[in-house]
Amino acid sequence: MPKPTFFNLPEEKRNLIFHHALLEFAQFPYEQASLSAIVNRAAIAKGSMYQYFADKRDLYKYLVQEVYQKKREFLQPVWDQKEKINFFELASQYYQRSWHFARQFPLHHQVTVNFWDSRDAAIREEILHKKEIRITEFSDMLELGLQSGVVSPEVDKDAVWFVYHAVAKALIDNFLDPDINAESHEAYINSVLTVLERGLRPRKEQ
Amino acid sequence: MPKPTFFNLPEEKRNLIFHHALLEFAQFPYEQASLSAIVNRAAIAKGSMYQYFADKRDLYKYLVQEVYQKKREFLQPVWDQKEKINFFELASQYYQRSWHFARQFPLHHQVTVNFWDSRDAAIREEILHKKEIRITEFSDMLELGLQSGVVSPEVDKDAVWFVYHAVAKALIDNFLDPDINAESHEAYINSVLTVLERGLRPRKEQ
DNA sequence: CCCCCATGTGACCACCCGGTCACATTAGTG
DNA sequence: CACTAATGTGACCGGGTGGTCACATGGGGG
Structure with missing residues (x-):
């Protein structure tokens, strides 16, 4: 929900703003992130920011939306295999690819991590919404496994x-x-998933 | 590490300060909690607070220490059974009793939850320390289970x-x-622990 | 050339924060 | 009573925040 002015901007300037907002919200959760810091580092007048976005929350919501959009696209190849491989392989690939996302886009990744800790009431609604989406997706996966x-x-x-x-x-x-x-991180993810798959109780078979 | 002055205070006043600090740090994580809010609600002069504690962090560390002390005492009966019951029963009792602690002392409980989200560098050291303690305790339990x-x-x-x-x-x-x-919460804890115990893969036995 | 309108700007606002300090108050002692 | 030492106090400080607004700037069309 940025204002139309934001989209009239040359792409370069939009990217500049986005990048510095990303830096700030990757480093701090919403409440502690500073709009003043963003505009100072981006060398933008504070007033200009309010030509593009209604307020701090508006900027943040836009940023989070874009970040999750990118992550969703990144994970799409895994979802496309939903029907072809089994539940455990799917889970493994999902976390492996999430990890590669974090490696390739550490700032985007950190924004998603900070997002879940937000205490702002309006943002908590967004969080609950994202959580519902995850529940639905996971339930589908689990149903296939069953x-x-x-x-x-x-x-x-x-x-x-x-x-x-x-x-x-x-x-x-x-x-x-x-x-x-x-290397060890990929192995680690699989170790953790194996615990969930097999449980702690010894199995008689095998 | 409160100053000696704090311990010279009549118990009633110490409790008053502790209670209002508890309220504030239960509601907000360290960085967002407001010392001014605490002294206002406790009807204490700001300057007085600095007779008792070196600074905000000093007060917070003291509070967290007391809260965990209380929680440790509350959980002691469970640890005392370590040698008598098996790993899975012990885990169940541990989480059940933690849940009762949260019910009985919701403010203390919320302080422990917020504690883990703190970003302050000095406090993160305390967090790592507490984490190590947990690892050791858990490793001992697991070793017994093995x-x-x-x-x-x-x-x-x-x-x-x-x-x-x-x-x-x-x-x-x-x-x-x-x-x-x-009722359902106790059942819920056990459902979750059962997943960890048995894993998701079907078992041939039983 | 000028007029218009979108865009850029940064001083400024009210408010809040943690922390300080000169001073007032109190309590105990001889 | 007076003297002392501990304790209580709140105005004040510097610095930060999100947000505003009167004004400057600039580029395209008549």
Whole structure:
């Protein structure tokens, strides 16, 4: 919801603003991010910013929307395989590709991480909305897993969603941990997913 | 590390200050919490606060320390059973009792939740310290589970820690969700733990 | 050339923050 | 009572914030 003026801008200037907003909101959550800092670093007059966006929240919402748009496109190839591979392979590929997204676009990634911690009431609504979308997508995946028999029919679906969501968030929060290099991180994701797949109880078979 | 003056205060006044600090830091994470708001609501002069504590962070560290002290005492009965019951029962009791803590002391609980989101550099050190303590405690528990045979020796211990920590944090963050009543919440915790225990793959036995 | 309108600007506003300090108040002691 | 030391106080400071507004700038068309 930027004002029309923003879209009349030459692309270069739009990118400049977007980039510096990205830098700021990647470093700080919404409440602590400073609009003054953004305009100073972008060498834009504060008043100009208010020609483009209604207020700080307007800018933030636009930024988050664009960031998630990019992430969704990045993950699309994984979703396209939904019917071809099983639940566990799909989950693995999903997190592996999310990790590559974080590597390639660390600022975008950090914005998504900070987004979930926001306390602003209006933004929390957006968060709940995004959460619902995830639940639906995950339920679809899980349903396919149940039908093909790779997922046990005994599990409590809500509990499974809860566990996967919790683990996904923790994985994503740690994607940029500098102590972990590429190879071991991919292995690590798979170790974690194996725990979810097989459980802690010993299995008699195999 | 409050100043000696603080401990010379009559207990009533100490409790007053503690209570209003609790209210503020339960509502906001460290950076967004307002010292001015605390002193105003407690009807204390701002200058007085600086007779008791070196600065905002000093007050916060003291508060967090007291809160975790209370929580540790509350959970002690569970740890005392460490040798008597198995890994999965212990985990269940641990989260059940954590949930009762959140119910009985919602402000204390909320302070612990906000604590983990803090970005202040000095406070992040405390966070890492608390995290190490948790890792050690959990490793001990898991080791007992392995020795007694209720936990599969094939699992990657680091991955198990990661999963349990992630799920614990998510459970705790949702403890005060008003949509969930007492009975169903206890059942919910057990459903989630069952997913971790048995995994998603169907089991041939049983 | 001038007029118009979209765009750019930065001083300025009210408000809030954490922290300080000169001074007032109180309580205990001889 | 007086003297001392501890404690209480709130106006004040410098610095930050999101947001505004009267005005400057510039480029295209009559």
